[in-house]
Amino acid sequence: MSAPTIHKGLAGVVVDTTEVSMVNPDTNSLTYRGYPVQDLAAHCSFEEVAYLLWHGELPSAAELAAQNEAERAQRGLPDDLVTTLLGLPGTAHPMDTLRTAVSILGANDPAEDDNSPEANQVKALRLFAVLPSVVAITQRRRHGLPPLPPRDDLGYAENFLYMTLGVVPEPVIVRAFETSLVLYAEHSFNASTFTSRVVTSTLSDLYSAVTAAIGALKGPLHGGANEAVMATFEEIGAAEKAEAWLNKALADKRKIMGFGHRVYKTGDSRVPAMREALQEVAALRDGRELLDLYESLARAMYAAKGLHPNLDYPAGPAYHLMGFDTPVFTPIFVASRITGWTAHITEQLASNSLIRPSSTYSGKTQRAIVRP
Numbered sequence: 001m002s003a004p005t006i007h008k009g010l011a012g013v014v015v016d017t018t019e020v021s022m023v024n025p026d027t028n029s030l031t032y033r034g035y036p037v038q039d040l041a042a043h044c045s046f047e048e049v050a051y052l053l054w055h056g057e058l059p060s061a062a063e064l065a066a067q068n069e070a071e072r073a074q075r076g077l078p079d080d081l082v083t084t085l086l087g088l089p090g091t092a093h094p095m096d097t098l099r100t101a102v103s104i105l106g107a108n109d110p111a112e113d114d115n116s117p118e119a120n121q122v123k124a125l126r127l128f129a130v131l132p133s134v135v136a137i138t139q140r141r142r143h144g145l146p147p148l149p150p151r152d153d154l155g156y157a158e159n160f161l162y163m164t165l166g167v168v169p170e171p172v173i174v175r176a177f178e179t180s181l182v183l184y185a186e187h188s189f190n191a192s193t194f195t196s197r198v199v200t201s202t203l204s205d206l207y208s209a210v211t212a213a214i215g216a217l218k219g220p221l222h223g224g225a226n227e228a229v230m231a232t233f234e235e236i237g238a239a240e241k242a243e244a245w246l247n248k249a250l251a252d253k254r255k256i257m258g259f260g261h262r263v264y265k266t267g268d269s270r271v272p273a274m275r276e277a278l279q280e281v282a283a284l285r286d287g288r289e290l291l292d293l294y295e296s297l298a299r300a301m302y303a304a305k306g307l308h309p310n311l312d313y314p315a316g317p318a319y320h321l322m323g324f325d326t327p328v329f330t331p332i333f334v335a336s337r338i339t340g341w342t343a344h345i346t347e348q349l350a351s352n353s354l355i356r357p358s359s360t361y362s363g364k365t366q367r368a369i370v371r372p
């Protein structure tokens with residue numbers, strides 16, 4: 001009997017179909033429900049993109065108004081949840097706070113175990129609405145500031161920025177932030193989405209699937225890379241030091257965060273739009289030096305390894321210049337990806353099969369228990 005082929009990391013393994021998005025590495029393109037992501041970023045609000053991911057079509061004006069009304073009404077956090085979250089150690093990573101918040105919201109939801117599409121859509125919208133409040137709390141407590149109540153006169157991106165930073169910034173910043181939310185929203189069977197589908201496949205509940213997905217996204221090989229990119233820039237310090245720093249880091253066999261991708265091998269479809277957003281933010285926020293460092297490291301990495309940046313590479317410095325603390329970068333990714341995760345959870349349930357791959361045993365041969 002020939003040994004089965006092992007697909008480490010499931011690389012290249014096609015496990016299911018999806019109608020939510022298509023990543024095409026041959027053309028470096030990404031579509032959500034058929035629409036190119038850069039067109040959505042240029043012409044749609046994040047709320048419209050959320051509706052598209054959940055319902056398969058862009059909303060009419062009336063459908064969007066109804067969703068917005070429901071979302072704005074649910075932005076606030078219950079007082080006891082705020083108390084619990086502020087009771088976590090100040091050293092807790094904001095991703096841990098976010099994961100805990102989703103878990104508590106699930107435990108308090110009497111419909112937690114109702115896996116009907118209607119009930120799960122209610123939960124998806126509720127999580128979409130409250131996550132910015134949780135992210136905002138984690139940043140504000142780092143600065144000794146109390147939580148700010150949400151404002152229902154502001155759009156999703158504006159309110160998110162307001163609650164975290166205490167002001168509604170310039171329209172260029174709001175637009176760049178919204179672009180990042182659209183670009184981060186969905187990416188087929190990435191590790192965190194796949195995690196959410198694995199949990200869902202056991203017929204567990206949506207909150208459990210999202211909690212697990214947050215755990216998967218936290219890692220620096222996935223969403224955590226947007227925070228790690230900032231740490232890299234801080235370690236390098238200046239553009240003229242980038243090449244020497246990189247050569248040493250590669251000689252030390254370090255992974256350079258924000259570069260490479262499991263699917264895209266000739267460039268991430270989302271980077272051009274996010275790089276443009278970063279340039280606009282940098283122009284407004286005195287970001288010339290950071291931008292120079294960004295470009296120097298990217299050039300050196302391509303020369304040394306032929307590797308291109310992924311979305312986390314421009315998103316990290318853009319969030320920094322907008323005024324976000326580094327530990328909230330990946331939580332922002334969560335607040336965006338909640339749309340994609342929940343669309344996939346619904347899709348998984350509609351055509352479910354328990355996800356349970358096989359393995360080849362490589363341990364000790366069978367043996368008897370021998371007691372002395």
Ligand SMILES: CC(=O)SCCNC(=O)CCNC(=O)[C@H](O)C(C)(C)COP(=O)(O)OP(=O)(O)OC[C@H]1O[C@@H](n2cnc3c(N)ncnc32)[C@H](O)[C@@H]1OP(=O)(O)O
Pocket residue numbers: 009220221222223225254255256257258259260261262263305307310311312
């Ligand atoms: C939104 C997102 O989640 S995008 C991904 C964010 N993650 C990161 O930026 C982390 C840094 N990047 C990486 O670690 C990888 O590129 C991954 C995990 C994203 C993809 O990994 P894989 O598809 O498994 O690629 P793999 O690890 O096989 O890389 C192929 C080769 O390129 C090298 N390589 C890939 N990415 C990097 C990197 N960022 N730094 C240094 N070397 C790298 C690998 O060491 C390997 O070299 P080798 O053949 O000499 O061993």
Ligand SMILES: O=C([O-])CC(=O)C(=O)O
Pocket residue numbers: 184186187189190191222262263310311
């Ligand atoms: O697709 C992946 O493997 C990672 C990624 O870019 C994402 O989740 O946005």
